[in-house]
Amino acid sequence: MLDILAITTPVFILIGAGFGAVRAGLFSSTDVRAMGRFVIQFALPAMLFKTLSQRSIGEIMNLRFLLAYLLGSLLACAAVALFARYAARRAPLTAVLIGMGGSMSNSIFLGLPIALQVVGPVASVIVALVVMVENLMMLPLLLAAAESLGKPGAGLLPALLRIFERLLKNPLVIAISAGFLASLLELTIPTPAVKAIDLLSVTSAGVALFVVGGNLARAPVGGMLGDVGLIVFAKLVLHPAAVVLALLLVPGIEPAYQAVAVLIACVPMMSIYPIFGQQYGQENLCSAALVVTTVVSFASITLWIWALGRAGLLAGAGLG
Incomplete structure (x- = not known):
């Protein structure tokens, strides 16, 4: 357990440092946004491009992994969205946003640093595959659904095409595509x-x-306690559990890839989640869910790493 805490504690110390620096006025919101843009537009694309370009196309094009992670994410999203819609009787748009919060991870800002510590440099390749699933499959579907529900008269297919056009200009997607091409x-x-x-x-x-x-x-x-609790449970428990199930259903995936899939699934939702909520009048719910999920995730991530290591499910990935 001490070895696991040695992985998770530094991560949350740095998160706490960022939180404290902004609260103390050492950095403004504008400063943080600028740092975020630097990471998304330069630092991470550079790392992903280098990692992919230096490996063989056979090593990085892992279709089994792509299928398993997509299946697990879709299962988690559908389960929590359907529960919110029909059991909790939430509006369709709210149910979609809850599904988004329960199935879209902060894979770049939070998942990657943890995965790098657990499995080493190969984590960059695996996270690049996760980014492909999230940005080219999950996110377009969820944003198109939200846009068609949140804007009367907006069709699902036109919304999907507009979102794909925007995503293809994303620096991460461009870097991953260039890395694949260089490898090929x-x-x-x-x-x-x-x-x-x-x-x-x-x-x-x-x-x-x-x-x-x-x-x-x-x-x-702020926001409704019940909905926040539902999103927290879905993101930190249901999503990684669904990915574990998907990994069992899709055999032949290497232990390191299995490890990273679960690690990415068990981290909190993407940090821009409240921005999506703001577009549809749900900023408080999404912001509260993000804060609570991040706080609780210190314990849940530690427990997921420990449980998977003890079960031997990810034997060979450095977690045993």
Whole structure:
């Protein structure tokens, strides 16, 4: 257990540092947004491109993993959204947002730093695959559903096409695509470019965690206790459990890939979750869910790592 705490504690210390720095006035909300843009637009794309471009296409194009993570995320999303709609009797749009909160992870800012500590550099490749699932499959479907429900007269298909167009301009998607292409063509990246990318990459994990804390400091807390509890349970318990089930249903996935799939699924939702909620008048609910989920996740992530290691489900991934 002490080994597991050695992984999770530094992560939450950096989150706490970001939270405290913003609360104390050392950094403003504008500063945090600027750091977040640096991570998303430069540091993480550089790291993902380098990692993918230096590996064979056969190693990084893992269709079984893509299928398993997509299946687990869809199961979690559908389960919590249907419960919210028909058991809790929430409006369709609210149910979609609850499903989003319960199935979309903060894979880049929070999941990647944890995964790197658990399985090492290969985590970057695996997280790149998760980013593909989230940005090219899960997020377009959820945003299109929310847009069609939240804006009268907006059709699902036109909304989906607009969202895909925006996502294809995302720096992370561009970096992953370029990395895949470089791997496929077996291109050799010039040494000066590799060193420049290394300098950018080394800043990504620490700054990303600091940004998570800074974003929490400016998130207004409010909303319905029942809905917040439902989102927290779905994200920290249901989503990783659904991914474990999907991994069992799709055999032949390497232990390291299994480890990262569960680790990404058990971290809190994406930090921009309240921004999506704001577009549909649900900012307080989404902000409260983000704050509570992040606080509770210190214990839940630790327990997930411990439980999976004890069960031997992820034997060989460094968790046993």
